[in-house]
Amino acid sequence: MRWFAILPTILFAVSPALSIPLSEPPLHLLGKRDAVCGVDFRSLVNSKSCLPKQVAFTSTPPAVTKVTLPNASAASVPKDSQCDHTVELQVLDFVAKQAKLCEVLTAMANVGQKKDSLLGPASTTISGIQNLNFLDKVVNNNKRSVVQKALNGKPQGSQAKDAAVGNYLALVKGDSVQIASTLDANIATIITTAQTVLQKLPPGTTKRGDKDRINKEALTTALANYDKTKTVTAAWNNVLAVAPHS
Numbered sequence: 001m002r003w004f005a006i007l008p009t010i011l012f013a014v015s016p017a018l019s020i021p022l023s024e025p026p027l028h029l030l031g032k033r034d035a036v037c038g039v040d041f042r043s044l045v046n047s048k049s050c051l052p053k054q055v056a057f058t059s060t061p062p063a064v065t066k067v068t069l070p071n072a073s074a075a076s077v078p079k080d081s082q083c084d085h086t087v088e089l090q091v092l093d094f095v096a097k098q099a100k101l102c103e104v105l106t107a108m109a110n111v112g113q114k115k116d117s118l119l120g121p122a123s124t125t126i127s128g129i130q131n132l133n134f135l136d137k138v139v140n141n142n143k144r145s146v147v148q149k150a151l152n153g154k155p156q157g158s159q160a161k162d163a164a165v166g167n168y169l170a171l172v173k174g175d176s177v178q179i180a181s182t183l184d185a186n187i188a189t190i191i192t193t194a195q196t197v198l199q200k201l202p203p204g205t206t207k208r209g210d211k212d213r214i215n216k217e218a219l220t221t222a223l224a225n226y227d228k229t230k231t232v233t234a235a236w237n238n239v240l241a242v243a244p245h246s
């Protein structure tokens with residue numbers, strides 16, 4: 001993890017060609033809200049993570065255009081681009097809360113199964129190149145709000161920049177539904193792991209305050225309350241359906 005962070009800095013220092021900054025803010029998508037069940041996902045992606053795909057989506061709202069980049073260097077990225085997670089962390093966080101996956105993770109953490117390890121595969125999926133695209137910053141910033149409104153069933157705006165979000169999502173639909181489906185598989189694995197762990201937990205005693213008994217009951221309850229019908233696929237399909245477009 002440490003080398004991951006340091007290496008780009010070294011490359012930056014030795015190669016002037018690589019040090020051309022992208023339009024800012026470079027780490028725009030790394031905000032406080034980028035946590036899933038309270039686990040910080042912020043260090044996963046930066047403005048250069050989208051480079052290997054050599055694709056960007058430029059926009060004159062409401063129009064969005066897919067552009068193939070000549071190479072994977074920052075110099076070829078259109079001005080005013082930001083590296084976007086197509087399926088956003090807020091979608092995963094929303095579903096994790098809605099399905100009560102977070103309670104399962106908390107109960108697992110109490111028996112020594114770390115939340116960030118359990119969420120590792122989902123974080124790899126969401127930060128994989130299939131889910132990353134350079135996107136015009138106006139559309140990208142507005143996308144967060146369109147997605148948030150869609151998740152919460154709030155009415156959408158009707159400006160050109162709102163329609164641009166839906167137009168962008170239509171262009172990346174295929175990849176995004178695959179990502180949503182993989183995230184559901186990652187979540188299913190967490191649940192299977194939790195069921196296996198539960199079976200091996202000591203029952204504890206009926207003594208008041210017995211930790212083993214309390215932990216086992218908590219995980220049993222969390223798994224019973226987990227709602228597998230609340231999927232990333234369903235949430236994402238709803239986003240795709242209600243995002244304004246032209």
Ligand SMILES: *[C@@H]1O[C@H](CO)[C@@H](O)[C@H](O)[C@H]1NC(C)=O
Binds near residue numbers: 070072076
């Ligand atoms: C990549 O493409 C950009 C834009 O066409 C160009 O300015 C740059 O020199 C290219 N870099 C490499 C390493 O080929």
